[in-house]
Amino acid sequence: MKIISLPCSFDNYSYLLICEETGIAAVVDPAEYYPISCAVADAGVSLRAILCTHHHADHIGGLDDLLEEFSGVDVYGHAGDKRRIHGLNSPVAEGATVQIGRNMGRVLYTPGHTAGSICYLFGEELFTGDTLFGAGCGRLFEGTPKQMHDALDTIAHSLPPATRIHFGHEYTAHNLKFAHFVEPGNAAVAARQELVDRQRTAGQPTTPSTLADEAATNPFLRCREQGIVDTVAQRFFGEDLDPLSVFTALRRLRDVF
Ligand SMILES: [Zn+2]
Incomplete structure (x- = not known):
């Protein structure tokens, strides 16, 4: 799977995930419409899914415009965020699978930053949104310290050290x-x-x-x-x-x- 990081807004990152065998693609965290739309066009791929890590506006700011351009895409997010992520039509929870072309991913439920925060794991590529950052973690807006501590502990102790961490902000x-x-x-x-x-x-x-x-x-x-x-x-x-x-x-x- 090819991964392209897309700087968006002020310091957000969205990610374009491409199955190179099929040309099927997904975007993680549709922060902003224009950079994502351009990246999809430049790569010449077929956008089929949008994977939301959580409901915050800076992570879903491009969602409505993307849905207008790419009708029929699957929009993933935690089931509890159905009313907070407009267009969410593929609600998921811990352990759910997500398929992008020939690549099978898995959902990790990691509450703490928000009640519905999730990470997506494809092989050794982990997309962490605002749960785990480079040298940091997200603020506790809706969760308890224990929830975030447990979520980070699970990531740290259940995944191999070589796992690549694709985070949501340049902090x-x-x-x-x-x-x-x-x-x-x-x-x-x-x-x-x-x-x-x-x-x-x-x-x-x-x-x-x-x-x-x-x-x-x-x-x-x-x-x-x-x-x-x-x-x-x-x-x-x-x-x-x-x-x-x-x-x-x-x-x-x-x-x-
Ligand atoms: Zn956030």
């Missing part, structure tokens, strides 16, 4: 500043900061990363690491230091960073 540089702030002794964070600086200077996206990159540098996947536990212990007097409490404290710190 990686700022996320790495936070990662350095909470774990200043982590050399992998410093190395990734240099890489990301080079990528951004060259106008390249930092997506995709790999799960191995995230395991090494993403503080929200590192709640058991001593350096991070020490930071939380210094800032939150008397707080419990189990992984969920550390995660909750990190998310509170990141919200104001």
Whole structure:
């Protein structure tokens, strides 16, 4: 499967997924109409499906116009978001399958950022929306810290380290500043900061990363690491230091960073 990342709006990413054997394509997160419509035309593919990770307006801003241009496409999203994603006609939940040409994908239900947040896994390609970012995770708008912690834990421990992470926003540089702030002794964070600086200077996206990159540098996947536990212990007097409490404290710190 060929994957084209499409910068949209201010710092969103949509993704065009192409089955090269059949020319059938899907878009993940229809953030904006024009770049997606152009990419479909440029690739000369047949757009058959739109895969929504969640209902936020910056992720579905191009949906109505795309539905007008490409009638009859399947619009996937969590069943609970039926009234929040206009045109959703293929409601899914944990474990559902999604077929794009000859490629079979699977839905992971990952609530936390929103109640209906889902990720899509095709082979070793994971599309995470606003659940897992480069070196960060989404804000908790509708879910609890435990839901997000469990969702990230499942991703981190059930998928191979080589899994590529295709995330929904270009937040990686700022996320790495936070990662350095909470774990200043982590050399992998410093190395990734240099890489990301080079990528951004060259106008390249930092997506995709790999799960191995995230395991090494993403503080929200590192709640058991001593350096991070020490930071939380210094800032939150008397707080419990189990992984969920550390995660909750990190998310509170990141919200104001
Ligand atoms: Zn969002």
